[in-house]
Amino acid sequence: MDRFDTMRLFVRIVERRSFTLAASDLDLPRSTVTQAIKRLETRLGVRLLQRTTRHVSPTLDGEAYHRRCVTILAEVEDAESAFLDARPTGLLRVDMHGTLARTFVLPDLPDFLARYPGLRVHLGEGDRWVDLVREGVDCVLRVGDLADSSMVGRRIAMLEEVTCASPAYLERHGVPQTPDDLDGHLAIGFLSTATGSTLPLEFVQNGEVRLVNLPSVVTVTGADTNIDLARMGLGLIQVPRYHLADDLASGRLVPVLPDYPPTPSPVSLLYPHNRQLSPRVRVFIDWVTATFAARARDGVTSL
Template sequence: MDRFETMRLFVRIVERRSFTLAASDLDLPRSTATQAIKRLETRLGVRLLQRTTRHVSPTLDGEAYHRRCVAILADIEDAEAAFVDARPTGMLRVDMHGTLARTFVLPALPEFLARYPGLRVHLGEGDRWVDLVREGVDCVLRVGDLHDSSMVGRRLAMLEEVTCASPDYLARHGTPQSLADLDGHVAIGFLSTATGSIIPLEFMEAGGLRQVTLPSVVSVAGAETNTALARLGLGLTQVPRYHVAADLAAGRLVEVLPDLPPRPSPVSLLYPQSRQLSPRVRVFIDWVSETFRARAGDGVRMS
């Protein structure tokens, strides 16, 4: 293992807080990783890592060396990426919501892998907040406003949102024709992953954006459950149009107040500020931007 490979290993251990996870990420035996760091510490004459049975953390010298390694490795990746024939290789770890992945990303993924045969892709699925550095994730694809200042975000597209409910719910509560008609209605409470609070319904009208908080019988944190409960007639909900396009077409859900739509939701790709944009992430951003652009008009607006 040469010096640059050892630097990459050391940086990964600091990020993952684990020899085992870092070795797995880099396709190395754990024993190889352990011996490489021992040789590195011997060569430098300092202890870089504090080790316990459950946790690995950098010493003060380790933190200083980590900062230098990140800068050096970023310069190397930039230099290599400057050549036309340089092709990204290795494992790309991406996290995204499952419905977003199945609708926009997965159908085009074979083309991406054919274009970059040196890449392998791990797709994580969920709505939860992800610690990209600690969990070894390269980037995340998220829907909604960005609040985490530690991340660099690139907006890819805007998703049209729709207010809807089941025919059974509307038969029992009536179909509102104005915001005033929402009195007496209930909504499925969708919890924000950032605040833990129920997100109010939004309506764009001539006077600007109006937010309405309706009572909820049921509250949820998952988008799939939210839509399933709407089909069961448990309240009004607001979701991206693509998510319920089949339900609307089949009549399982009905659009409500179409002239007062919610704000469209941004789709963004995020990666840590502490990491230089790697060739793997760079080509994924370009490709996924193409993928959303190809779906423009299908409930998707380009930002």
């Protein structure tokens, strides 16, 4: 293992806080990792890592060395990528919502893997906040406005949103013609995982965004449950149009207030600001951006 490989290994251990996880990420035997770090500390004459049975953390010297390693490795990768047609290899770890994955990513994933046979892909599913560095995730695909300044965000598309309800609900409560007609209506309360508060309905009226809070008899945190309850006639919902394509086509759900649409939701790819983009992440970003661009029929606007 040369010095650059050892630096990469050390950086991964600091990120993952684990020898075992770093070894797994880099496809190295645990014993190789241990010996490489021992040799590194011996050569430098300092202790770089504090080890316990459950946790690994950098010492003060280790933190300083880690910062230098990140800078040096980024410069090396930039220099090499300018002259080499770097073929992506290794494990690509991506996290995204399951519906987003099944609609936009999985259908074309075999073609992506055929194009880059050196890649292996792990897809994590969920809406929870992911610590990319600590969990060893390369990038996440998220819908909505982003406020995490520790991540670099690249917006790749906008998703058209639609307000809808079941025919049975509209028969009981009436069909509103403007947002002013929503008195007496119900919404299925969707709780924000960031704030724990129920999200208001949103309408663009006379060029301005209007927020409307309606009472709810049921609140949820899951997108699929939100739609199931709308089918049951329990209230109005606002979700991306692609998520409702079959329901809208079959009439199970009906658009409401189409002249007052919600603002579209951005789709963004995020990755740590202090991690140089690897070839595998770069090709994934380019590929998934093109994948969204090909889905304009589902209310997707590419950027």
